[in-house]
Amino acid sequence: MVYAGKGFRVKWILIHLFLIAYAITVIYPTIIVILNAFKSNQEIFNKPYGLPSHFSLKNFTAAWDEANFSVYFKNSVFVSIASVLLVLLLSSMAAYVLARFKFKGNFVIYFIFLLGLMLPLRLAIIPLYLIIRDLHLLDTFTGLILVYVASGLSFSIFILYTFFKNIPNELLEAARMEGANAFQIYYKIMLPLVRPALSTVAIFNFMSYWNDFFFPYILMSSPEKFTIPVGIASFFGEYTTDWSLLFAGLSISIIPVIIVFFIMSKQFIQGLTAGAIK
Amino acid sequence: MSIAGSQKSKKTAWIKKYSFLLMLFPALLLYSIFILYPFFNSIYISLFKWSGVGPITDFVGLDNYIKWLTEPPYSTMFYRALGHNVIVFIINVIFSVFFGMLVAFLLSQKIKGSNFYKTIFFMPHTFSLAVVAFLWGLLLNPQWGIVNNLLKSIGLGKFALPWLGNEHTALLVIILIGLWHSLGFPILVFLSAIIGIPQSLIEAAIVDGANTRTIFSKIVMPLLIPPMLTIAVLTFIGSFGTFELIFLLEGAEAGPFYSTDVLGTLFYRTAFGGMGSTASGMGLGAALATIMVILIIPFSILSVWFQTKKNVEY
DSSP states (O other): OOOOHHHHHHHHHHHHHHHHHHHHHHHHHHHHHHHHTTSOHHHHHHOTTSOOSSOOOHHHHIIIIITOHHHHHHHHHHHHHHHHHHHHHHHHHHHHHHHHOOOTTHHHHHHHHHHHHHSOGGGGHHHHHHHHHHTTOTTSHHHHHHHHHHHHHHHHHHHHHHHHHTSOHHHHHHHHHTTOOHHHIIIIIIHHHTHHHHHHHHHHHHHHHHHOOHHHHHHOOOGGGOOHHHHHHHHHHHSTTOHHHHHHHHHHHHHHHHHHHHHTHHHHHHHHTBTTBO | OHHHHHHHHHHHHHHHHHTTHHHHHHHHHHHIIIIIHHHHHHHHHTTBOOOSSSOOOOBOTTHHHHHHHHSTTHHHHHHHHHHHHHHHHHHHHHIIIIIHHHHHHHHTSOOTTHHHHHHHHHGGGGSOHHHHHHHHHHHTOTTTOHHHHHHHHTTOGGGOOOGGGOTTTHHHHHHHHHHHHHTHHHHHHHHHHHHTSOHHHHHHHHHTTOOHHHIIIIIIHHHHHHHHHHHHHHHHHHHHTOOHHHHHHHTTTTSSTTTTOOHHHHHHHHHHSOSSSSOOOHHHHHHHHHHHHHHHHHHHHHHHHHHHHHHHTO
16 A cells, blocks of 8 residues: 555545544534633624634623532532542442452342443433432432442443452462451552552543533532533523623533543543443 | 350451451442332333322333333324434434544544544543533524524525424434534544554555455454444444433424424423423333333443453453
8 A cells, every 4th residue: 555646645635634624523613612702792693703802701700600600610520529439439349349259149249230331320210319309318419429429330340340350369368468458458459559440430430420411400409509511501591692601601611621631631532432442 | 155255256257257248338239229229110110100299009010111102192202202213323323433434544544643633523522411512502593603604604595594493404403413522432442443453464464465455345344343333332322312412402392393302302201291281100201211221221231242342351
């Protein structure tokens, strides 16, 4: 497959043209949203796709303070981080026990956890809603976090199990000889060894919690407890024609994600495609 | 005394021996309460006529299922929604497999900036679907939206339609919005498969005198079939679970005139109201959910099977 001279150049130009065209379809809508967040309603209406006449943060502060985005943001941070920490703790302990100890029912329990990978939890929302209601956890962060942790267990255990399995036995034996108990071995030896897998699991779960609309929409009812995806839905219902505020709200939702994504794109891509890519 | 003592020490020894199970317990407890129980309970509820309040007493057997599958107006709604899910799946799978493979192939050609392109293409995948819905809702706004504005400015003014408000275009536009969000994923899956093809294999084939077409059909294609299946299966699961974009852009009624109604929105309406005058039907909703689980589960099993197979190879 040797290309020479003119044909060679034409081929590369065509490839780049195609890729650039697709990149523009992805970036352009995003940039339009961010640019319009700096404009007044009048300016958005008159020239929706130019640069703003001046970069004023007025719309951003309005969305942040008056339209509650500060609250949604804090809630999203709290719920996502708390759920990730809990799911990391519970799934790593469980995966460690399942991968490294022999006992009756060991494999059955692992299989039951894997079952969760096949069941889309939102289809069980009716009983789930009723349980949360009966536990008096509707409209509480506790209820939402418990659902998130439970929903993240299967995938996390699945990924961590393989890693725990692959840790050589000698390390464990040495620690046992020194009298370390199961928890100490887990905490001091096992966890540091599976750190790469933990970060994959953390990113995967964090993104699914951070972006989830469905569960908070069903389980939360007070606006001061909304996370960003539900907050933005109620915000669009409230300020239907205040374009500048809407663009600012959308920008506040996507800019942090874009920044973190570009800083850690490798880890993100690895985390979000885990399972589908070797 | 000595017997009691030895029993006690036996007991503590047992506790010590099995203390590791304590570390399994919290995960198992949460999983049983919030995942396993709801699924079994959902099947149970689906056998009753129940509006959601009061005790569950009115056992109706498989009536709720029969309603969805054979009795209008339920069956009309069910098959219409199912048809829309099938359309969503077909368009999605075609784009995800062919477009995804094409872009991945181009990215694998050692071109300048390939990492940059890869990152850009994947970016929308990190956005919440709620954000994506409203972002495109704003850009497609019929009175003022930027898309129509753009069409007019390049002389295609006659195509400036109320895209999301027109029953002939709404579903297609929503599918395209979904693809805008998700296409980065298949691209990366195919890219990693193509990069994983051993260069030595191709070189050996060239030495043996194979031409480009033979290399592609005999070496590259067979190695791309596993990722194709993975993407097709994941697309199926995604397409049959589609809900947010339609719910947020077209409402629980999946307008205009139910032209975007899928099983997800139909399930939501049935369980949480919006079905018209009647109270919400938890029994009917649970039956619909069970039907959906039955539709999805063979594909979920396949996807988990693909994943475990990969993990074994580590």
